[in-house]
Amino acid sequence: MTVLLEASNLSVNIDTPRGDLHVVEDVSFSLGEGEILGVVGESGCGKSTTVRSLIGLLPRGGRVTGGSALFDGVDLFAQRPASLRAIRGDQIGFVAQNPFGLLNPVLPIAKQFRTLIRAHRGGLGKAECASMAREALLRTGIHEPDRVLHGYAHQLSGGMAQRVVIAMATILDPRLLISDEPTTALDVTIQRQVLELMRDVVRLGNRSMILVTHDLGVVAQFCDSVIVMYSGSVVESGKVAEVFTHPEHPYTRGLLASVPGGGRGETLPPGGPPARFEPARGCQFAPRCSRAETLCSVEPPPTVSSLGGDRRVRCHFVEIEEATHGAPAG
């Protein structure tokens, strides 16, 4: 599979009133063309920050402190804001949890489509833009695109607004769609429809998607590969079928066992990923891990990878079949 995105040793800090927060540390993953990658982990483990850093949409005070993100060979972190803006929207589409945060409340939807299209395909007339927008909206299941185009964001329901955002994010046929908890704010009844819609748009064009979600069922149904994050680091990654049937990291096992019918093993003890104002020393999961020994809190765990590197687990006490010890990263 051709690699579309290769993130290596990505680290992100956020400057807060209490100091510099180490939100993402040494995260590595790759995404193939045509692949859907799920990013899972408990709230606060750095999922959003990881994906937002790729497209320069970090919160105020956030900055990439290390690593690279090669998108089709181009390092996204080495781009000036203007070139990153050119890539975003055109080659990388973004869908967020709250669609209203991405729509302008005071402009008609048609004008927002037009601005987007012209920013990347200058010279297109009003009618051409409207016709592209109409088609994109129809593709996302909006049957009366003209009504939506002539209206404003506040006239839309959450589900309709998310469809509009998906239409905008995919109208220029980007090679990568980044989707950050796209259905969390929507009614349960339409969550699945929206996920199916995104999957179909991505699969139809053989495009790729990164899907951030809390929901392991969604990963099982929609993703090819998965990275499991804990406290800013990737603790396990690989093909969904392998990771979910043979989870190796104690955290992945705990996450899966916490889902009803999710399998064997102990559920996660209470708590959550700790906020870190210092770079990590040992394994961040050690305080909640039933297998932890003294070593775990003093030495950073190695990344153990399968032959070929498809499967990676970051733990002192894990052996993968045919395991080799890889570089201590991501």
Ligand SMILES: Nc1ncnc2c1ncn2[C@@H]1O[C@H](COP(=O)(O)OP(=O)(O)OP(=O)(O)O)[C@@H](O)[C@H]1O
């Ligand atoms: N603007 C900010 N200021 C201070 N801390 C922040 C800011 N944004 C994120 N954080 C902190 O960074 C950590 C990671 O946040 P992030 O939103 O990336 O996690 P997440 O895994 O996506 O969580 P969720 O699933 O709840 O969205 C959290 O501890 C969060 O409190």
